[in-house]
Every structure is written in C-alpha cells, then in structure tokens.
Amino acid sequence: MSVKLGLLALLAEQSMYGAQLRSEFEARTGGTWPLNVGQVYTTLARLERDGMVAQDAQADEEGRILYHLTPLGLEEVTTWWRTPVDRDETPRDELVIKLALAVTTPGVDVPAVVQTQRTATLRHLRDLTRLKVQASDQQASSDGTSNDLAWLLVVENLIFAAESEVRWLDHVEARLAAEAARPKRAVASTDAAAAEDAEYRTAAARSANTTTTSQGARK
Amino acid sequence: MTAPILHIVDVTRTHGEGETAVHALRGVSLDVFPGELVAVMGPSGSGKSTLLNLAGGLDKATSGQVLIEGDEVGALGANQLASLRRRRVGFVFQDFNLIPSLTAAENVSLPLELDGMSVKEGRRAAHEILEIVGVAELADRYPDKMSGGQQQRVAIARALVGDRRLVLADEPTGALDSTTGEGVLRVLRDRCNAGAAGLLVTHEARHAAWADRVVFLRDGVVVDTTGSPEEAETLLVGSGS
Ligand SMILES: Nc1ncnc2c1ncn2[C@@H]1O[C@H](COP(=O)(O)OP(=O)(O)OP(=O)(O)O)[C@@H](O)[C@H]1O
Ligand SMILES: [Mg+2]
Numbered sequence: 001m002s003v004k005l006g007l008l009a010l011l012a013e014q015s016m017y018g019a020q021l022r023s024e025f026e027a028r029t030g031g032t033w034p035l036n037v038g039q040v041y042t043t044l045a046r047l048e049r050d051g052m053v054a055q056d057a058q059a060d061e062e063g064r065i066l067y068h069l070t071p072l073g074l075e076e077v078t079t080w081w082r083t084p085v086d087r088d089e090t091p092r093d094e095l096v097i098k099l100a101l102a103v104t105t106p107g108v109d110v111p112a113v114v115q116t117q118r119t120a121t122l123r124h125l126r127d128l129t130r131l132k133v134q135a136s137d138q139q140a141s142s143d144g145t146s147n148d149l150a151w152l153l154v155v156e157n158l159i160f161a162a163e164s165e166v167r168w169l170d171h172v173e174a175r176l177a178a179e180a181a182r183p184k185r186a187v188a189s190t191d192a193a194a195a196e197d198a199e200y201r202t203a204a205a206r207s208a209n210t211t212t213t214s215q216g217a218r219k
Numbered sequence: 220m221t222a223p224i225l226h227i228v229d230v231t232r233t234h235g236e237g238e239t240a241v242h243a244l245r246g247v248s249l250d251v252f253p254g255e256l257v258a259v260m261g262p263s264g265s266g267k268s269t270l271l272n273l274a275g276g277l278d279k280a281t282s283g284q285v286l287i288e289g290d291e292v293g294a295l296g297a298n299q300l301a302s303l304r305r306r307r308v309g310f311v312f313q314d315f316n317l318i319p320s321l322t323a324a325e326n327v328s329l330p331l332e333l334d335g336m337s338v339k340e341g342r343r344a345a346h347e348i349l350e351i352v353g354v355a356e357l358a359d360r361y362p363d364k365m366s367g368g369q370q371q372r373v374a375i376a377r378a379l380v381g382d383r384r385l386v387l388a389d390e391p392t393g394a395l396d397s398t399t400g401e402g403v404l405r406v407l408r409d410r411c412n413a414g415a416a417g418l419l420v421t422h423e424a425r426h427a428a429w430a431d432r433v434v435f436l437r438d439g440v441v442v443d444t445t446g447s448p449e450e451a452e453t454l455l456v457g458s459g460s
Contacts, residue, residue, distance in 0.1 A: 113433070115443055123445050125428040133405075160426065166424035174262075 003035060003043050008069065008077045011053060015066040018044060028150045051077055095165070099172060110176055112206050118169045125162040222289065223250035224416035225274055226384050230283030232269050232439075245439040246283070252383075256408060256417040258427035261436035267420040268313060268389055270436070273386045274418060275310045276300045287385060291341040304332040311388035313420075315370045317362040323349060323357040323373045327380050334381075348376040351406055353399065367394035371377030375403055379410060386410060386417045392426055404429040 003025075010016060010024050025033070035145045037086060044067055047053040052073030056066040069077070102108045132155045139148040232244040244266045251257050259267050272278035273285050276292040284293040287307065295303065304310065317326050327348060328341035336344070349355045352372045358456050362370055371394045378386055386407060392400035400423075411417045419430060426432045435443045 119433075119443055119445050122424060122427060123432050125424055126430065126433075128446070129425075129428040133408075159402075159428070162424075163425045 003033075003039060004047060005044055005077065005080050006033075007040065007047065007183045008052060008073050009080070011067060011069045012074060015056060015068040017060075017064040017066050021067075027147050029154055047073065049216045103176075111173060112175050114169050114176070118166055121162055121165050121169070125159065125166065128155055128162060132159060221253060222229040224288055225249070225418065226284075227270075227274065227376060228284040230270075230273060230280040230285060232266075232273060232278065233281045241333065242439050244273070244280075246443055247436070247439070249414040249441070251418055253384075253416055254411055255412050255432075256411040256430045258420065258421045258430035258433045259436060260424075260427055260433055264440040265436040268438055269439075271310075271387050271389050271418060271420055274302055274385075276309050277310070282424040282457075289353060291292075302334070305334045306381065307384050308357035309380075311366055311371075311374050311378045311386075311391045311442075313389040313393070315362075315367075315374040317370055317374060317377075319362050322359050322361055323354065323365070323376075326362070326373055327377045330355040330377070331381055343351070344380055345376070348380045348439050349373070351403060352376045352435075368396070368399060371395060372399070372403065379406065383410075385430065388417070389420045390422070391419070392421065392423065397425075405422055 006025055007021055010021055018040045020038055022035050022037055026033055044053060052070055053067045054070050056068060060063050102110045102113050114119055137151040139152055142148050227247060228251040229246050230244055230246050230248055234241040234243060247270060253358055259270060261267055273280050276299055324342055325346040328343035331341040331344055332338060346355060346358060349358055352375050354372045357365060357369055375391055392403055395403060404426055407417055421427050433445045434441055
C-alpha cells in the first residue's frame with residue numbers, strides 16, 4: 001500500500017495540511033497503517049516535486065499551509081481507482097516460503113509448523129472478530145459516518161485474509177496426510193538422507209565446539 | 220476462579236469391542252466456564268459430535284466424567300436427564316432434529332411446556348426467540364415446509380429458549396449463508412456474554428473466531444487449543460468496551 005496514493009486520494013476530497021492528512025489517513029484505515037508526520041511531509045515534498053500536489057498561496061487563519069491536488073495528481077488518483085491492485089508486486093508471503101522450506105528440509109515437524117501457525121491465525125481471527133463486533137455496533141449506533149463504515153470494511157478484509165490462510169493450512173495438512181499415506185519408493189532413501197543429515201549435524205556441532213545450538217545457528 | 224458449567228474429565232468413548240472397536244474419544248478433558256464460548260474443530264470423524272453428545276447427556280462415556288454445574292451426567296436417571304435437557308442444556312443437532320408434526324413455534328416451546336410452563340407463556344417465549352433468530356414469520360409452519368437454513372434457525376431457537384446455562388451446538392451454521400450464520404453466532408455469543416457456557420462445533424475458522432478459544436480434536440484426542448480459559452478471560456477484559 002503506497003502512502004503516496006493514500007494522500008492523493010485524501011487530497012482529492014479537500015485541501016488539507018500535513019497533520020490533518022495523517023490523522024485522516026489513520027482514522028479511515030483504523031490505525032492499520034500508522035504514519036508519522038515526518039513520513040507525511042516527505043511524501044508531500046516528493047509529490048510536490050513531481051507536480052501532483054501544490055501548496056496553497058496563503059496560509060489559513062491559523063497559519064497552516066494547506067496542500068491541494070494538481071490536475072496531474074487528480075489523474076494519478078483516478079487511474080489508481082480504476083486499476084486493480086497488482087498482487088504480483090506485493091512481496092511473497094513469509095509463511096508460504098516457510099512452509100515450502102519446511103517440507104523440503106529434513107527433520108522439520110511440518111504438521112507442528114502448520115498447527116502452530118493455525119493456532120496463531122485463529123487467535124488473530126478471534127481478535128479481529130471482536131474488533132468487527134465493536135465496529136459494527138459503533139456503526140449501527142452512530143449517525144452512520146463513513147469513517148465507521150470504512151473501518152468496518154478494513155476489518156472484514158483482514159478477517160477474510162486470515163480465514164483464507166486457515167483454509168489453506170487445513171489444505172496443507174490434508175495434503176501432507178495424503179502424502180504420508182501414499183506408499184512411495186523413495187521413503188528409504190529419504191530416511192537415510194535424514195539420518196545422514198542428523199549425523200552430520202551432530203558431528204558438526206561436536207567439532208564446532210561452541211555453545212550455539214543447531215536451532216539458533218539455523219535462524 | 221468460578222466453577223465451570225461444563226466439566227469434562229478424561230473421557231473416553233469406544234464403540235464396539237476388540238479388533239473392530241472404534242475409539243471415538245480417548246482421554247479428553249475440557250472445562251467451559253460461565254461467559255465462555257468454546258469452539259471445537261477437527262477433521263471429519265475426529266470425535267466432535269461424540270464429545271458434544273456426551274456433554275449433553277445424549278450418550279454415555281466409556282470412562283471418565285462429565286459434570287454439568289456439578290452434577291455428574293453419567294449418574295443421572297432418565298427423568299433427571301430429561302429435566303436437565305429441558306431446563307439447563309440447549310442442544311443444536313447437526314441434522315436439526317425438529318419434530319415433523321409440530322410447527323416451528325410448537326417445536327420451540329415444547330421443552331418449556333413439558334417443563335410445566337403454560338401453553339400461552341411457552342408460545343410467547345417461542346415467538347420472542349424466533350424473532351431474535353430472524354424467522355418469526357415461520358412460527359406456524361411445519362418443518363417440511365421450510366428450507367434447510369430456516370429449519371436450522373428454528374432448531375437454534377429451540378436450543379436457546381428459556382434460560383439455558385449450557386448451549387451445545389453442532390455445526391449450527393452449516394445450512395446458512397454467511398450473513399445469517401453470523402447472526403446466529405451473534406445470538407450465541409450474546410447468550411454466553413450474559414453468563415451461559417457454549418460449546419460450538421464448526422469447520423469454519425470464521426465461525427470459530429466468535430469463540431474465546433478453540434479446541435482441536437484429531438483421532439479422539441485434543442491436539443491443541445488456542446489458549447487457556449484464564450487467558451481468554453483477560454483478553455475479554457482487555458477488549459471489553
Ligand atoms: N454409533 C457408532 N458406532 C460406531 N462408530 C461410531 C458411532 N458413532 C460414531 N462413531 C465413530 O466415531 C468417530 C467419531 O465420530 P463423530 O461423529 O464424533 O465425528 P465428527 O468429528 O463429529 O465428524 P464430522 O465432522 O464428520 O461430523 C468416527 O470414526 C465414527 O465413525
Ligand atoms: Mg459431527
């Protein structure tokens with residue numbers, strides 16, 4: 001998520017000064033992406049350099065400088081709204097990498113890795129669900145300001161993401177169980193490789209003669 | 220700490236004997252405290268329904284103990300068990316189990332009436348709870364004239380009617396779309412927040428997320444839980460606003 005586009009989107013609505021942009025950004029995303037004022041001002045400076053925002057000619061009554069969108073900035077935001085988020089550009093999920101490594105590394109208890117992750121994700125899901133209940137109560141009791149609705153949508157998105165992670169973990173577990181039940185020729189050699197590997201590691205640990213555990217060393 | 224409403228100690232449940240014996244549960248312990256909703260998850264055949272049936276006095280443990288508010292369920296006679304199920308325990312079955320010859324309202328008010336409440340009062344209570352689960356308009360309809368989701372909501376109303384201290388629900392959202400399912404969980408959650416204890420079997424993580432903690436079963440054994448009751452309590456206090 002780029003701060004730049006977030007600020008442009010806010011400025012498309014009305015001119016604002018830096019601190020106001022920051023609090024508005026946080027209010028709408030429910031604090032999911034906390035920003036500091038410095039970040040806001042450096043981003044504004046870059047946007048100004050690129051001709052997407054400009055400062056008002058005069059300060060407001062309280063002496064604050066407001067920023068407004070230029071036509072170029074407006075075009076940028078409009079394009080953003082129209083274009084889907086490119087998932088390929090977001091960094092690969094650490095969990096996927098971790099499991100991919102886990103299934104290929106001898107001696108790793110993969111079902112335990114899956115279970116540990118699922119427990120953590122379920123807790124996260126529970127906490128999100130509580131937030132959601134609060135958010136929807138808030139929305140129901142308020143005069144329906146759009147910030148409450150925005151926050152609710154953000155929480156729901158996080159819930160869907162966490163849920164999909166749990167479903168994927170269930171799938172991984174089922175896949176591992178099916179794989180374990182499948183008779184395979186390579187079993188003996190994998191076991192041998194694992195045993196060899198374990199032997200190698202004990203030998204290495206002995207000769208290294210350090211206090212570092214193999215666990216610590218692998219981190 | 221307060222006493223648990225549901226106290227399960229090292230229960231086993233074995234079907235059949237010898238070679239062909241099926242060990243549905245092998246040494247499960249679980250406490251559910253007032254105010255707590257606990258979810259049970261696990262693969263098909265892992266013993267979830269068996270656990271719920273034992274908790275509701277619908278089945279007897281092979282060994283171990285099940286206590287509801289201090290009463291050992293295994294030691295109760297048929298009449299005492301029936302009264303327990305009418306007054307203190309609400310049960311939502313995986314396959315609804317509505318009585319086909321009774322309307323929705325009659326299905327819901329039956330346990331109250333059997334327990335001595337007047338028909339009029341029973342019906343009033345039934346309408347109230349049918350309203351809460353969103354099927355008030357079906358009060359006079361028979362089960363075979365309802366969709367699966369509607370039957371499910373009537374079954375939930377039946378489990379929640381009266382002042383049940385323990386609510387046991389086996390996949391209560393299975394036949395419901397996501398918004399309706401959520402509505403049902405909310406009702407269940409509210410019941411627990413008001414002091415009841417709930418045990419909820421579900422395959423859906425999104426639904427288990429309404430619980431304070433999740434217990435995982437695999438092959439009749441608890442393999443993991445997302446936390447202790449103490450922890451759940453502090454979390455609740457922490458977010459209780
Ligand atoms: N009456 C019975 N006789 C023999 N075996 C039984 C009986 N009832 C249940 N079982 C076995 O006990 C085990 C646990 O069953 P249970 O119904 O508790 O599973 P579950 O976790 O609820 O599964 P699902 O998610 O499919 O509902 C299964 O292996 C099942 O076949
Ligand atoms: Mg079942």
